[in-house]
Amino acid sequence: MRAVIGKYLDSIDTLKLEDRILSYNTLILGEQGSGKTNLACKIRNFIIDKDVPTIYLDFDDSHEDQIELRYKDEHFNYIRFDETEEFDKAFEELVSQRKHIYMAVNPNFFSNKRDVKSKLTQTISNKDLLEHYYYFFHDIENLNGFYTKFEDFLLYMLSFTNLQKFGFTFLAQPHSTFENPHLKLLFTFLYVGRCANVDYFNTSNLKNLKKNKFFYQFRTAYPTLLFNEIKNSVVQIDEYIPEE
Template structure:
């Protein structure tokens, strides 16, 4: 079980992923080079080891040859989203067999109007996926206008926790949309890496963090009158080296 992913910097304890992360949502924020992909890969390995199928959406719309080597393990099944019958058939075959899926996606397929639900949102909200899959949303292109086409997807995310049985991990560079308190409530686990703007989550320490160092916040499993208590720690994530 690949559950040890790093260490706490304020104690001698190892940083371990726990089973409840499979059903709770994680947000990974940080500038380019902060180590977001490395951390997401650690979480993906943990989900795979728990026999939960994964759907990894790469919003950079990467060609298969450009996908990082760390994802090209025995569980790697690449597909590119298209509005076509050929895609529908290929995707349905992967889902039917509960294969791990790495899907390249162009964010332009999202709707730009609130009242219109895109084909992309319809595809990723299929009941079979919601029942079985752990999702990864890798928002690589947000500086190139991703959030101008985000309304359809945001509405989907806000209802996501009421539909799915597994959790999801969202990776992104910092953006004011994540300061929205309603959006924050979607996430039980939060990793914030190096950020050039110290206003994000009101912690100036984010300017000084080096690669694979994160400000880790999580809601405890013990309920209170309002919401579970939030604990915070500084952590260092181990670098993932693919097995050859």
């Protein structure tokens, strides 16, 4: 059962994804090697099982042969963003057929001017995507400069949540940006992994977590994001092994 993704380390309960993850937002935070991609694969499988198409935005601009095998299942459809008619045609065909999409993206295609909407922003704001797709944003190793040069991207994310039907999952390395209380409210399910930045959540305990162990924050289901309780646990995520 792909809804079960791991276990709690402070109880005998299993860690299980719920349907509401389809419409709320998830933050997976941790250093390289902490298991962010593994957890994202678990969430992706759950979304796929719910018959919701996914778009995975890889901001490391990976070539197809660089992508982990765990993504290369029967739902894997690779495309690389470019400002060309050929890209537009291929991308439109994937979206019209509700195919799952793995899109390599060079973040330099974003505009660094707040009053200029880039072709990339227009593409990922496609109406069909907003209405039908669950998004994954994976910033990979673009931490250096990604949040400063593309500050407008974070502002875009704030408005993005008002347009989309489904939620999104954002994978990142530790960064002080996520201490912003307004940004925190974007995320209903929070997975905070192994972190060296002791400023993040003001705890040094996160530095000692091993691979696939996460500090898991879960916002309880209340009508408003402003006052609902957040529960905390440490969890172990099962390693995802693709089927042969």
